[in-house]
Amino acid sequence: MLKRVHFPPSVLPYLLVAPQVAITIVFFIWPASQALYQSLLLEDAFGLSTKFVWFENFTALFSDDQYLDAFKRTFVFSLSVAVVSMSAALLLAVMADRVIKGTTAYRTLLIWPYAVAPAVAGALWMFLFDPTLGIVAYVFDMLGYTSWNFRLNGNEAMVLVVLAAAWKQISYNFLFFLAGMQAIPKSLIEAAAIDGAGPGRRFWTIVFPLLSPTTFFLLVINMVYAFFETFGIIHAVTKGGPAKATEILVFKVYNDGFVGLDLGSSAAQSVILMAIVIGLTVIQFRYIERKVEY
Amino acid sequence: MVENRPLLTLFSHLVLILGVLVVAFPIWITFVASSHDAVRMTQVPLPLLPGSHFFDNLWQALTEGVGNVKEVSVGTMLLNSLAMALMISIGKIAISLLSAYAIVYFRFPFRMGFFWMIFITLMLPVEVRILPTFKVVADLGMLNNYWGLSIPLIASATATFMFRQVFLTIPDELLEAARIDGAGPLRFFADILVPMSRTNIAALFVIMFIYGWNQYLWPLLITQDKDMYTIVMSIKQMTEASEESPEWHMIMMTTLLAMIPPVVVVVTMQKLFVKGLTETEK
Numbered sequence: 353m354l355k356r357v358h359f360p361p362s363v364l365p366y367l368l369v370a371p372q373v374a375i376t377i378v379f380f381i382w383p384a385s386q387a388l389y390q391s392l393l394l395e396d397a398f399g400l401s402t403k404f405v406w407f408e409n410f411t412a413l414f415s416d417d418q419y420l421d422a423f424k425r426t427f428v429f430s431l432s433v434a435v436v437s438m439s440a441a442l443l444l445a446v447m448a449d450r451v452i453k454g455t456t457a458y459r460t461l462l463i464w465p466y467a468v469a470p471a472v473a474g475a476l477w478m479f480l481f482d483p484t485l486g487i488v489a490y491v492f493d494m495l496g497y498t499s500w501n502f503r504l505n506g507n508e509a510m511v512l513v514v515l516a517a518a519w520k521q522i523s524y525n526f527l528f529f530l531a532g533m534q535a536i537p538k539s540l541i542e543a544a545a546i547d548g549a550g551p552g553r554r555f556w557t558i559v560f561p562l563l564s565p566t567t568f569f570l571l572v573i574n575m576v577y578a579f580f581e582t583f584g585i586i587h588a589v590t591k592g593g594p595a596k597a598t599e600i601l602v603f604k605v606y607n608d609g610f611v612g613l614d615l616g617s618s619a620a621q622s623v624i625l626m627a628i629v630i631g632l633t634v635i636q637f638r639y640i641e642r643k644v645e646y
Numbered sequence: 647m648v649e650n651r652p653l654l655t656l657f658s659h660l661v662l663i664l665g666v667l668v669v670a671f672p673i674w675i676t677f678v679a680s681s682h683d684a685v686r687m688t689q690v691p692l693p694l695l696p697g698s699h700f701f702d703n704l705w706q707a708l709t710e711g712v713g714n715v716k717e718v719s720v721g722t723m724l725l726n727s728l729a730m731a732l733m734i735s736i737g738k739i740a741i742s743l744l745s746a747y748a749i750v751y752f753r754f755p756f757r758m759g760f761f762w763m764i765f766i767t768l769m770l771p772v773e774v775r776i777l778p779t780f781k782v783v784a785d786l787g788m789l790n791n792y793w794g795l796s797i798p799l800i801a802s803a804t805a806t807f808m809f810r811q812v813f814l815t816i817p818d819e820l821l822e823a824a825r826i827d828g829a830g831p832l833r834f835f836a837d838i839l840v841p842m843s844r845t846n847i848a849a850l851f852v853i854m855f856i857y858g859w860n861q862y863l864w865p866l867l868i869t870q871d872k873d874m875y876t877i878v879m880s881i882k883q884m885t886e887a888s889e890e891s892p893e894w895h896m897i898m899m900t901t902l903l904a905m906i907p908p909v910v911v912v913v914t915m916q917k918l919f920v921k922g923l924t925e926t927e928k
Contacts (some may be wrong), residue, residue, distance in 0.1 A: 383779040387777070587866075
């Protein structure tokens with residue numbers, strides 16, 4: 353942690369950490385503690401008086417069907433994004449690991465969606481699937497599926513935001529899967545081949561189990577991504593609709609706080625989200641500590 | 647490659663090419679849409695091949711507004727986005743370098759306290775503390791300016807951790823040598839540590855530039871003044887045309903402009919990008 357050789361005490365180190373610490377306190381710790389405090393308050397409809405209500409906001413949330421639905425929805429959404437994006441990325445990474453020529457070219461062509469902002473990705477996919485104009489909607493039409501309209505059908509809206517969110521994350525997963533596979537010693541694969549295992553068998557009995565740390569790590573990262581960073585996609589494509597079909601937790605905090613102005617409930621939701629982030633971060637760090645070395 | 651199976655190799659290439667095409671398809675359609683005129687963009691089916699209006703649309707977008715964001719040109723938004731992305735990435739790197747230096751090279755009271763305080767920021771993404779943070783920024787009078795857009799986002803635990811790791815791998819002898827030569831702490835930092843971590847700085851810059859450029863929720867809250875709109879957040883406003891149907895050719899041109907800078911950064915600095923990605927995710 354600290355260098356064996358270091359500088360003698362002075363005011364200098366305080367000056368060095370000052371900017372970071374000041375920003376942390378003003379924009380992170382203070383607002384977070386405000387959220388904690390707010391979550392224990394109840395404000396009347398006109399914002400005239402507030403009273404301290406202990407955990408009433410929380411109990412109200414957990415007995416509110418809408419909130420519980422949003423919770424379930426968020427899990428379905430995150431898990432779908434993680435599964436769709438990771439399986440596509442794994443397939444591509446396995447193939448890219450097999451071919452000798454062109455691995456770098458394929459990598460270049462697959463990594464750039466990472467750079468596209470979630471909101472921009474949302475706009476792209478919304479355009480493709482636009483019920484009246486979109487090209488994909490047109491293809492659906494030709495195939496006889498004429499009723500496609502993600503603006504009216506909740507399930508279709510969900511499929512669309514999952515696709516847009518997963519598309520953006522493929523690059524990230526692909527890079528990590530490919531790196532994970534290239535770290536597996538070739539001798540293991542060769543030994544299995546000598547024993548007569550074909551490519552499919554080798555993948556399922558050697559490569560896939562050895563990739564499990566990478567897979568687990570990516571699962572956590574993808575869940576965090578789907579929980580928090582997809583706000584832009586949801587806001588740009590569906591605004592949580594139709595009829596709240598795509599309202600995930602992060603969107604609900606924003607909507608209840610900024611649009612609905614229900615401060616106590618929004619703050620309580622923030623606190624629950626904080627607990628989730630802390631949980632996920634702890635899982636991520638514990639995993640890093642026990643990182644498997646090949 | 648363990649054995650030679652030409653058919654399987656061919657299959658792998660086919661899958662990869664298909665993957666690349668699926669990944670690139672939305673972008674192709676964006677480009678095609680941005681090169682047609684308004685009339686063509688209302689006729690179903692939409693074109694699959696580019697038209698001839700690309701540069702007209704580009705010029706119109708850069709100099710005039712689009713759809714219901716008429717008051718401000720896409721050119722201005724690009725400048726706003728650039729300013730925000732640069733301030734965020736450079737700010738993050740600067741304050742993280744300084745704090746990592748203090749934590750690794752100095753023994754002082756509350757050293758670990760500061761370290762954990764910075765660590766906590768990792769667990770407080772802006773999405774979970776929207777309202778109170780907005781209130782702080784409003785109270786400080788930082789709405790509608792570049793400071794409000796960037797400063798609240800520049801605290802960085804990941805960057806601090808990364809620089810801490812880098813500094814810990816730098817041999818102690820360097821500091822001893824520097825001290826014998828009479829270098830003070832600031833001199834050592836500027837002449838030895840910073841030059842030695844320049845690849846890490848560059849890798850981090852790539853990641854943070856993309857992070858800054860792609861901010862959505864924060865600019866949405868902070869900018870009520872249209873002159874401060876960033877390009878990423880404005881696209882949504884454009885698609886929400888109130889009365890007339892959205893001008894898709896101009897919206898797609900804006901979308902294209904919004905993704906070109908970060909994509910160019912990722913593709914041209916691929917090595918640094920991969921390095922940054924793997925090093926910050928720890």
